[in-house]
Amino acid sequence: MPLEVVSFDMEGTLIEPRFSELIWEHDIPRLYAKRRGLTLEEARRRVFAEYMEIGDERPEWYDIEYWFRRLDLPGDWRELLEARRGVIRPYPEVRGVLERLGERYRLIVTSNTMREFLEVQLEGLREFFTHVFSAPSDFGEVKKTAGFYRRICDIVDVEPTSMAHVGDHWRFDYLTPRSMGMEAYYLNRGGERRGIHIVHDLEEFEARIRELDG
Numbered sequence: 032m033p034l035e036v037v038s039f040d041m042e043g044t045l046i047e048p049r050f051s052e053l054i055w056e057h058d059i060p061r062l063y064a065k066r067r068g069l070t071l072e073e074a075r076r077r078v079f080a081e082y083m084e085i086g087d088e089r090p091e092w093y094d095i096e097y098w099f100r101r102l103d104l105p106g107d108w109r110e111l112l113e114a115r116r117g118v119i120r121p122y123p124e125v126r127g128v129l130e131r132l133g134e135r136y137r138l139i140v141t142s143n144t145m146r147e148f149l150e151v152q153l154e155g156l157r158e159f160f161t162h163v164f165s166a167p168s169d170f171g172e173v174k175k176t177a178g179f180y181r182r183i184c185d186i187v188d189v190e191p192t193s194m195a196h197v198g199d200h201w202r203f204d205y206l207t208p209r210s211m212g213m214e215a216y217y218l219n220r221g222g223e224r225r226g227i228h229i230v231h232d233l234e235e236f237e238a239r240i241r242e243l244d245g
């Protein structure tokens with residue numbers, strides 16, 4: 032079946048992960064240190080222990096509002112996102128690839144980042160996408176499961192076999208969507224893996240898509 036929709040993961044695929052890393056690993060521990068009168072090192076140790084107690088299988092892990100409550104942090108979490116806006120960087124080839132693929136296909140984002148982060152991180156790229164999906168915010172799911180992809184296909188009104196997807200998580204961006212018949216590719220920006228469905232940047236992904244579609 033001809034391709035109609037091309038789906039992208041966000042962090043590590045369209046956008047460098049630095050924005051989220053700074054917020055979760057630096058800013059939140061810094062606020063916690065300030066609140067409790069701890070050194071940054073001690074605060075980081077305790078905050079990471081709290082993160083581990085919840086774990087990434089539970090929706091709270093992704094919910095910054097929850098963490099502000101749980102850790103009793105001062106201020107508004109929105110200010111953190113605002114303060115870090117300047118470090119958001121799309122990978123260098125992203126805009127060109129979206130411009131070219133957007134002429135032929137409907138483009139969407141399928142992410143497991145919460146919507147509040149997505150909206151900030153996609154600023155400047157939002158115009159390229161007909162839909163932006165967040166697994167935790169839109170469907171209450173913490174991972175990109177087969178059910179998540181199925182609901183997206185329903186909403187976008189496309190058969191899985193007419194959809195391509197690319198992302199940097201082996202299971203959630205490659206194995207799961209492939210198992211449903213989607214034309215999924217694993218993005219390995221580090222370049223250490225090779226294989227039939229492995230690409231190393233989005234220009235390579237674009238070339239594969241064009242080959243498929245003649």
Ligand SMILES: [Mg+2]
Nearest residue numbers: 040042043199
């Ligand atoms: Mg990713």
